[in-house]
Amino acid sequence: xxxxxxxxxxxxxxxxxxxxxxxxxxxxxxxxxxxxxxxxxxxxxxxxxxxxxxxxxxxxxxxxxxxxxxxxxxxxxxxxxxxxxxxxxxxxxxxxxxxxxxxxxxxxxxxxxxxx
Amino acid sequence: xxxxxxxxxxxxxxxxxxxxxxxxxxxxxxxxxxxxxxxxxxxxxxxxxxxxxxxxxxxxxxxxxxxxxxxxxxxxxxxxxxxxxxxxxxxxxxxxxxxxxxxxxxxxxxx
Numbered sequence: 001x002x003x004x005x006x007x008x009x010x011x012x013x014x015x016x017x018x019x020x021x022x023x024x025x026x027x028x029x030x031x032x033x034x035x036x037x038x039x040x041x042x043x044x045x046x047x048x049x050x051x052x053x054x055x056x057x058x059x060x061x062x063x064x065x066x067x068x069x070x071x072x073x074x075x076x077x078x079x080x081x082x083x084x085x086x087x088x089x090x091x092x093x094x095x096x097x098x099x100x101x102x103x104x105x106x107x108x109x110x111x112x113x114x115x116x
Numbered sequence: 117x118x119x120x121x122x123x124x125x126x127x128x129x130x131x132x133x134x135x136x137x138x139x140x141x142x143x144x145x146x147x148x149x150x151x152x153x154x155x156x157x158x159x160x161x162x163x164x165x166x167x168x169x170x171x172x173x174x175x176x177x178x179x180x181x182x183x184x185x186x187x188x189x190x191x192x193x194x195x196x197x198x199x200x201x202x203x204x205x206x207x208x209x210x211x212x213x214x215x216x217x218x219x220x221x222x223x224x225x226x227x
Contacts, residue, residue: 042204042217107158
């Protein structure tokens with residue numbers, strides 16, 4: 001059973017381009033969470049999704065950022081018109097049901113986005 | 117707002133005990149977690165404690181919670197070089213998914 005798979009591991013984009021980050025949850029997991037880690041900081045919650053539904057997007061910037069988790073395929077975090085301040089590591093986690101300690105959320109290895 | 121604070125760096129000798137401290141502000145926190153992040157990797161859940169507990173022990177790990185002071189600590193006994201990593205303290209309310217993380221404590225173990 002492969003773990004949470006994120007790709008690409010590293011992504012370089014010029015200012016103004018679009019960045020698409022993909023996350024394939026663990027087999028059997030239907031809940032996906034996205035976090036952003038800025039340099040020297042902890043993880044900041046961005047969005048929580050179930051299949052075809054956004055449950056909580058209170059941590060998402062109001063503009064340029066969007067997320068989806070379609071019925072088939074990976075979850076996508078999309079950043080339009082990237083700026084230098086978007087440079088960060090973006091982590092995805094998945095769990096089989098709403099997060100409680102008994103249903104541990106497993107993290108992917110992250111996508112490191114660099115905006116030049 | 118909700119906040120979790122930790123010291124940024126800790127250095128210990130191999131074989132000694134490590135104690136990593138954390139404070140949080142949300143009095144409604146239900147679960148408190150310790151995660152480990154190795155270089156280039158995602159986060160691994162080490163242990164967690166419910167807010168109605170004072171202590172939890174799991175092999176070399178001991179978690180102490182002082183709910184009155186909103187203070188959480190992680191003690192690693194007989195620290196090994198393989199324990200060198202960043203340790204994140206985190207808290208969440210009921211439901212668990214909107215977890216608030218600290219900035220992480222970098223543990224450096226000297227042989």
